[in-house]
Amino acid sequence: MDKAGGTSGETHIESPERDDVLLKRSARGDEEAFTQLYRRNQAQIYRFALRMTGQAWAAEEIVQDVFMTLVREPKKYDPARGSLGAFLYGIARNRVMKHLERRPREFSLETKNSEGDTQVLDVADERTPAHWAEVRERRERVRSAVLSLPPEFRETVVLCELEEMSYEEAAQVLECPIGTVRSRLHRGRALLLAKLEMLRESPKRANALR
Amino acid sequence: MNCEEFAFEGLDLDLDAEVAESAAAREHLRGCPHCAALYESSRTLRADLCELAKLTSDATAPSRVEMRLRQEFRTRHTTDKSRGRVVVASWLLAAAALIVVATSLVLWQRHGVANIAGTRQSPVQPTAVHSVATGPELGGTLIAENDGEQFALIPGAIPGMLDDTTVVRVQMERGSLGALGLSVNEEHANDVVQVDLLLGADGQPQAYRLPQSNN
Numbered sequence: 140m141d142k143a144g145g146t147s148g149e150t151h152i153e154s155p156e157r158d159d160v161l162l163k164r165s166a167r168g169d170e171e172a173f174t175q176l177y178r179r180n181q182a183q184i185y186r187f188a189l190r191m192t193g194q195a196w197a198a199e200e201i202v203q204d205v206f207m208t209l210v211r212e213p214k215k216y217d218p219a220r221g222s223l224g225a226f227l228y229g230i231a232r233n234r235v236m237k238h239l240e241r242r243p244r245e246f247s248l249e250t251k252n253s254e255g256d257t258q259v260l261d262v263a264d265e266r267t268p269a270h271w272a273e274v275r276e277r278r279e280r281v282r283s284a285v286l287s288l289p290p291e292f293r294e295t296v297v298l299c300e301l302e303e304m305s306y307e308e309a310a311q312v313l314e315c316p317i318g319t320v321r322s323r324l325h326r327g328r329a330l331l332l333a334k335l336e337m338l339r340e341s342p343k344r345a346n347a348l349r
Numbered sequence: 350m351n352c353e354e355f356a357f358e359g360l361d362l363d364l365d366a367e368v369a370e371s372a373a374a375r376e377h378l379r380g381c382p383h384c385a386a387l388y389e390s391s392r393t394l395r396a397d398l399c400e401l402a403k404l405t406s407d408a409t410a411p412s413r414v415e416m417r418l419r420q421e422f423r424t425r426h427t428t429d430k431s432r433g434r435v436v437v438a439s440w441l442l443a444a445a446a447l448i449v450v451a452t453s454l455v456l457w458q459r460h461g462v463a464n465i466a467g468t469r470q471s472p473v474q475p476t477a478v479h480s481v482a483t484g485p486e487l488g489g490t491l492i493a494e495n496d497g498e499q500f501a502l503i504p505g506a507i508p509g510m511l512d513d514t515t516v517v518r519v520q521m522e523r524g525s526l527g528a529l530g531l532s533v534n535e536e537h538a539n540d541v542v543q544v545d546l547l548l549g550a551d552g553q554p555q556a557y558r559l560p561q562s563n564n
Contacts, residue, residue: 168426170419177415185410202410203417210422278404281397300395301402325357332390335397 158223166213177206180224183302184231190297191235193286201234221311228312232294239290284334292327299324350377355384360391500547500556504530513550518543518560529554 158179164172184205188198208215208230216226285296298309299320306324310317350359350373359374378385524538547556 165422168430170422170426173422174415174419177418181414182409186405186408189405189408199410199414203414206414206418207421210418210425277397278401281401285398285401296398300398301405303402321357325360328360328391328394332394335394 159218162209162213162216162223165209173210176209176223180227181206183224184227187228187297187302188231188235190285190301191290191293192238193282197238201231201238204234205230225308225311229314232312235294236290280335280338284331284338287334288327288330292323292330295320295323296327296331350374352377352381352384355381356387359384360388364388500545500558502556503554506549506555514555515548516545517548518545520544526557529557531557 158176161172161176165176181202185198185202188201189195192198192201205227209227216223220226285293285301288296294313295309298304298312299306304312306317306320309320313320350370355374355377358370359377362371362374364371364375364378378388520541520543522538523540523542524533526542526544527533543560545558545560546554547558549555
């Protein structure tokens with residue numbers, strides 16, 4: 140992935156003109172235009188909220204809040220200030236921060252799909268249950284470590300590492316210079332490594348005490 | 350490249366790439382076990398984060414969110430539309446009321462209070478004299494003037510039809526008045542009389558008067 144510029148994967152934000160036209164139609168009461176806008180942007184907002192909060196219900200609530208703002212106040216979006224995607228991320232960030240302020244330490248370790256069902260392992264896979272247990276444990280450690288990062292580092296890690304945004308895109312969403320994104324990401328990674336090391340050590344210590 | 354530079358820039362580099370920065374980073378790693386360990390940890394972390402990202406890469410908001418939003422959208426825009434319709438309807442009603450009032454005022458001014466009274470009780474006052482004609486022979490028409498004498502409605506005439514009328518004076522045998530539904534004294538049936546007829550818009554006589562000279 141080219142971190143210095145350009146776009147990659149699903150994080151690419153649709154051309155502003157197109158979103159712009161849809162938003163205008165939506166503001167005039169065109170439900171089809173609103174639905175198109177929602178379907179085009181909801182997944183990335185949902186994933187961002189899910190990865191930031193670790194809770195499917197909170198992510199759902201945040202997505203609803205974000206698009207409700209579009210329904211109620213479509214004129215809040217100013218195309219001159221950036222893409223609609225970045226605008227939606229901005230609203231989502233505010234909602235996420237409010238959520239984290241309310242419940243800073245509460246997060247779920249469940250892995251659920253979009254409809255709220257817990258994910259199941261592939262039974263056709265020939266790897267051993269011990270292997271899957273290890274994979275799951277590792278995943279949970281990483282997830283816990285990400286969720287325990289301070290919000291400003293967490294959002295940078297989520298946008299650049301999980302959403303695979305370029306530094307430029309992340310800077311646009313976070314409304315800060317690219318240099319700040321780089322330094323936050325650097326610091327975020329260092330914190331993550333430290334936390335993962337700590338999480339890796341703690342079960343060993345617990346076992347040693349038994 | 351020193352340790353600080355490697356920590357800030359080297360971790361993002363592809364060390365297999367044939368570029369100067371990558372070569373410098375590789376060179377630094379060979380002589381620095383601390384940075385080598387950091388690089389290895391960083392690669393593992395990247396892999397773990399990639400795994401975590403995959404886990405939620407196809408996550409989307411539940412369909413109920415879309416349903417709720419569309420419902421809200423419909424409610425909001427329906428409310429706006431109905432509010433708009435009410436405003437338009439109010440303005441239309443106000444305009445209609447204004448037109449009715451203005452028309453009534455104009456009609457009232459044109460017809461005058463006297464006409465209204467005349468319409469209520471026959472005989473009738475003609476409103477306008479549009480044309481005149483002359484003719485001395487029997488059955489011909491003579492000059493008719495709107496001299497203010499009152500007309501009497503011919504039986505069967507509708508008072509409301511007297512808005513657009515013409516007055517004509519004709520000479521006829523008194524007996525011919527019977528054809529208009531008026532009662533005629535048989536002794537004078539052959540007398541020639543002058544009659545002013547008030548013709549409606551359809552040309553039919555609506556009212557009549559007998560000028561003083563006949564009496």
